[in-house]
Amino acid sequence: MNMKEIICLGIESTAHTFGIGIVAGSGKILANVKDVFTTETGGMIPNEVAEHHRKIADRVIGDALKQANLKLEDINLISFSKGPGLAPSLLVGLEKAKQLAEKLNVPLVGVNHCIAHLEIGNLLTGAKDPVLLYASGVNTQIIAFEGGKYRIFGETLDIGIGNFLDSFARELGIGFPGGPKIEQLAKQGKNYIELPYVVKGMDVSFGGMLTNLKQKTKSNKFSKEDLAFSAQETAFAMLIEVSERAMAHCNKKELLLGGGVCCNKRLQEMANTMCKERNAECFVPENQFLVDNAAMIAWQGIIEHNAGRKEDLEKTDILPHWRTDQVDAAWRN
Numbered sequence: 001m002n003m004k005e006i007i008c009l010g011i012e013s014t015a016h017t018f019g020i021g022i023v024a025g026s027g028k029i030l031a032n033v034k035d036v037f038t039t040e041t042g043g044m045i046p047n048e049v050a051e052h053h054r055k056i057a058d059r060v061i062g063d064a065l066k067q068a069n070l071k072l073e074d075i076n077l078i079s080f081s082k083g084p085g086l087a088p089s090l091l092v093g094l095e096k097a098k099q100l101a102e103k104l105n106v107p108l109v110g111v112n113h114c115i116a117h118l119e120i121g122n123l124l125t126g127a128k129d130p131v132l133l134y135a136s137g138v139n140t141q142i143i144a145f146e147g148g149k150y151r152i153f154g155e156t157l158d159i160g161i162g163n164f165l166d167s168f169a170r171e172l173g174i175g176f177p178g179g180p181k182i183e184q185l186a187k188q189g190k191n192y193i194e195l196p197y198v199v200k201g202m203d204v205s206f207g208g209m210l211t212n213l214k215q216k217t218k219s220n221k222f223s224k225e226d227l228a229f230s231a232q233e234t235a236f237a238m239l240i241e242v243s244e245r246a247m248a249h250c251n252k253k254e255l256l257l258g259g260g261v262c263c264n265k266r267l268q269e270m271a272n273t274m275c276k277e278r279n280a281e282c283f284v285p286e287n288q289f290l291v292d293n294a295a296m297i298a299w300q301g302i303i304e305h306n307a308g309r310k311e312d313l314e315k316t317d318i319l320p321h322w323r324t325d326q327v328d329a330a331w332r333n
């Protein structure tokens, strides 16, 4: 029997980020490298993003192998993000994954991007059965494993929280990506300005608040600092309210953060406070594992490979609209 340790190379390409992660079967992260497509405005034309990914893919693979101090032949498992995401970007990941699996003659596993955020968080923080607050550019979801599935307990009814912050930042003329800039500006805010707070059950909506903020910005009656502060306080309070409701509903004692917006220190502080008040624990992975990254795809590949999952190289495809609750979580059951 071949007892060689699994070394998985994972490919992330759901949106702006093209990443390569290399992870060992023990959970040791050997490499986590990425190249992010950027523009002045932050606008994303899917075909341009795909072109970027295609251009830099081999270089990023090389960089990751170098970081891991490995040769391509040392890789014995390949994984990739099957979805959800932008089809043209996802296709670049699929192509590369198939090429590598064929060339190395090793198994291939396609994984769900949102669930990978949850499982890498568990690996790195020691959380065991958390509610995940997944707050990224496009996605805003409250996810937990319940009744044999990963279920979405709440989500945005319109735009993702990251897109909300980025659009508001564009209106303020402070550049892209807007989240970190708003975080800095908000620190100087002194007055809370009332904004539309929209929570429906465990769902949230940011569209109304964005329109309202645009009007307030144009009116010149409020300082940018106060608007940034108020936008953060309102939007984050909505996220914390629905996270808490999901924790109470599922009777779970752990909250895990995932997604780029969770890099925000004020959001982390609010999450910590809420958890303390209900005797729960809050887990926050370091920034490189909060944003889109490929280490999480490699780790998810290992988990699913160990549970016996394998893609048929001929038939495998991307799933741009894959819902978290459609995933067959065989490795958990």
Ligand code: AMP
Pocket: 135, 136, 137, 138, 161, 162, 163, 165, 166, 177, 178, 179, 180, 183, 259, 260, 261, 262, 263, 264, 265, 290, 291, 292
């Ligand atoms: P992701 O889609 O998970 O890679 O995350 C990207 C999003 O995270 C973008 O919308 C950024 O504006 C947002 N983001 C990154 N850092 C921060 C921060 N410190 N505060 C708020 N949002 C952030």
Ligand code: MG
Pocket: 113, 117, 136, 259, 291, 292
């Ligand atoms: Mg993500």
